[in-house]
Every structure is written in C-alpha cells, then in structure tokens.
C-alpha cells in the first residue's frame with residue numbers, strides 16, 4: 001500500500017491540501033487518514049432531552065471527522081494576517097492573503113456563493129473603539145454560517161472522494177521514516193508514502209507531540225488563552241455585528257496592563273460545548289439561515305497566558321482550569337454578570353429570572369472559583385469598556401459561560417515550506433501551532449500542496 005502523498009487528518013488543512021494536490025496533478029495517488037467519521041455520520045449525542053451533557057464518545061463528533069473541528073463551526077473565514085495564526089511569518093504577508101482569498105473562491109464555488117463578506121475597512125466603528133480605549137483589528141470576514149459551511153464540505157467531499165482514498169475511523173498511531181519516505185501505521189496496517197502531510201488540528205495535539213518526539217522534531221509551547229463566553233441580547237451588539245458581523249477588539253486593562261480580546265462572535269447564535277481530550281469547555285456558533293437564529297449574540301473574552309522557564313506545559317495549565325469547572329459544574333458553568341460582580345454564585349432561579357435566556361444548558365455557578373483573579377479582573381474590566389461602545393453589555397443579566405480555553409498546539413519547528421527537518425514530512429494547520437483558524441489552516445494546506453507538486 002504505497003501512495004505518493006498521505007495526509008493525516010481531514011480538517012480544513014487536510015481537505016485543502018488534498019484539493020490542491022488533485023487539481024495540480026490528477027495522477028497522484030493520495031490517501032487521507034481520519035480518526036473520525038465521514039461528514040454525514042458526525043452526530044453529537046447531546047440532544048438536550050435524553051443526553052444533556054457530554055458523554056465523552058471515543059471520537060468527538062464535534063471535533064473529529066471530515067471537516068475537522070470546523071465542520072459545525074460558524075464558518076467564519078477571516079482574511080487577515082492580524083489574527084488566526086502566524087502563517088505569514090513563514091510564507092510572507094502577501095502570499096498568505098492571496099492563499100486565503102483563493103480558499104474563499106473555492107468555498108464560494110462549492111456552495112458558499114451568495115454569502116456575505118464583511119470588512120473593517122472604512123468603518124466608523126474603529127474610531128468609536130479608539131475613543132474608548134478599544135482597538136479594532138483589520139479583517140475581511142466571509143461568514144458561511146454553520147449550514148452553508150456544511151454544504152461546502154459536502155460538495156468538497158463529493159469532489160475529493162473520486163480522486164482520493166479516504167480511511168475514516170482510522171487514527172494513525174505512528175509515523176515512521178523509511179528509505180525513501182514515510183510509513184503511516186494504523187491499528188491493523190502499514191501504509192507507505194513519498195510525502196506525508198500531518199494536519200491533525202487541536203484534537204491531535206497530544207499525538208503530534210509523540211510524533212515530534214519519535215522523529216526528533218523540536219517543538220516549543222508557551223501560550224494558552226483563558227476566558228469566558230459572553231451571551232447577551234443580539235440588539236446590544238447589533239451596532240457592531242450588523243456592519244462587521246465579527247469584530248476582533250483588543251483592550252489593555254488599566255489594572256494589570258493585560259490584553260483582553262474578543263474572539264469568535266456569533267450574532268443570533270448559540271453557545272455550545274466543546275470537548276478537547278475529554279475536557280468540556282465552551283464555544284459558540286450561528287447559522288446563516290434566519291430561521292435558525294436565536295435572540296442572543298455570543299462571543300468570547302480571552303486573556304493570553306504566556307509562560308517562561310521553567311514551566312512548559314501551558315496547555316496543561318489551561319486543562320487544569322477547565323477541569324476545575326468540570327469538577328464543580330459537571331461541565332460548563334454559567335453565571336450572570338450581576339452575580340459575578342456581587343460575589344455570589346448564580347443558581348437556577350436567578351438565571352430563570354434573568355432577561356437573557358441561555359442557549360446552552362450549563363450549570364449555574366460561580367466563575368470566580370474557577371478562573372484566576374487576574375484574568376477574571378481583566379474580563380470584568382473589558383465588559384465595562386465594551387459597555388461604552390455597546391451600552392447594555394455590562395447589564396446584570398449578561399451571561400458568562402466558563403471556561404473558554406483556546407489551547408495552542410505546541411509550535412513544531414518548520415522551515416518556510418512548512419516542512420520539518422525530516423525532508424518530505426510537512427506539518428500544517430492548527431496541529432503545527434502555526435495556524436489557529438479555518439482560513440489560515442486551509443491556506444497552509446494549499447501552500448504545501450503547491451510546494452510538493454512543484455518539487456516532484
């Protein structure tokens with residue numbers, strides 16, 4: 001079983017590298033190994049009635065399978081170098097933007113046509129933010145929405161399945177160096193290839209570490225983002241979301257001069273559970289279809305924690321905080337902002353009496369027992385700062401879900417071709433630590449595919 005190229009992981013990185021490889025050379029023999037299920041079989045058992053919280057399936061239907069972690073996401077493709085990863089540091093700013101635009105064209109051609117592209121260019125919101133100590137980052141945002149994102153993935157799968165051999169529910173256990181390339185070892189078989197592209201995302205972070213250890217690839221890791229997901233009536237944020245859909249706003253706190261930022265804004269969206277390696281954290285998404293809109297908008301407020309020597313396990317630190325919320329609340333905890341600032345826990349009655357109806361069934365509790373004080377102080381400060389541009393943000397009934405953790409994969413040492421020191425072995429997408437978003441992960445896949453074909 002010998003292939004020209006084996007791709008490990010069928011998230012956006014894997015999908016777009018396969019797409020570009022097949023487009024540039026139809027004769028290539030390509031296989032994709034994916035730990036999860038095909039798209040149509042990805043069903044999270046949580047139905048809110050019989051199954052109310054995460055039952056820790058063997059592979060998480062939300063995180064694993066064709067489409068990767070992005071399959072049921074909001075499908076926001078941010079075309080920018082200001083956030084979403086540091087791909088531009090490897091390939092240059094112009095190339096990175098060109099590739100993100102190319103990915104956007106493909107998404108449109110495969111079902112995304114008619115979706116809206118938002119832009120921060122020429123907006124008055126930037127000035128309004130600056131006047132209040134807030135900084136709006138520049139970006140164009142294609143919002144596919146969870147529903148259209150699914151259609152695009154379906155269409156891409158139909159295109160790829162004729163040209164690429166898929167192995168679903170087949171986690172790769174080991175990658176070994178061979179005479180002329182690599183061997184990919186699964187539970188029952190061994191497959192060889194000339195080139196190997198690893199694109200295992202955040203859910204594959206622990207496995208990626210073992211690959212780097214086995215193949216002597218240096219890594220570094222020193223960052224984790226910790227915070228909460230905020231949920232409030234959509235009208236409060238409509239001044240931002242109607243014009244920009246998603247705005248990335250950064251605030252420097254007065255107390256500690258820490259940076260707090262908004263992340264993943266979902267107008268009329270829903271708050272959801274996220275399961276990373278068995279730990280339940282919170283995330284959010286929204287549908288393009290108005291029939292599926294909720295009355296609320298949600299977004300995350302995050303603080304980045306960078307660690308210095310001797311501590312190296314930044315993700316372990318984030319996991320411990322998330323575990324604490326899982327221990328206290330059995331999963332995600334929800335608290336009214338008014339309860340948090342008064343130093344009391346939220347309970348079911350207080351949540352029910354509030355004017356914001358939660359879109360996620362989380363356990364009412366006290367986030368101050370979970371989130372470190374300095375981070376929580378920063379989040380509270382930013383909520384008051386946002387209240388100046390979107391009055392009502394700091395209302396008592398605003399809901400905070402915790403914890404939201406953005407785990408960063410350790411950064412794999414790569415050259416400008418995203419190739420490891422083992423020639424022919426490429427690491428792309430979030431699993432490389434280089435990207436943290438749909439557009440950057442997809443762009444990294446296209447980039448490596450082009451490099452491989454042009455050097456064959």
Ligand SMILES: Cc1cc2nc3c(=O)[nH]c(=O)nc-3n(C[C@H](O)[C@H](O)[C@H](O)COP(=O)(O)OP(=O)(O)OC[C@H]3O[C@@H](n4cnc5c(N)ncnc54)[C@H](O)[C@@H]3O)c2cc1C
Nearest residue numbers: 009011013035064068069070073172201204429430437438
């Ligand atoms: C709920 C949610 C909402 C999000 N919303 C957005 C958004 O709106 N915009 C945005 O830019 N980003 C969003 N993100 C982040 C985005 O989904 C990721 O940045 C993106 O999916 C990364 O792509 P990737 O291909 O690198 O990895 P992934 O999408 O994580 O794909 C990796 C794949 O590899 C597979 N895998 C892992 N280990 C192995 C193994 N050993 N063998 C075989 N297969 C393996 C996994 O099963 C997975 O399917 C969201 C994430 C979540 C969870």
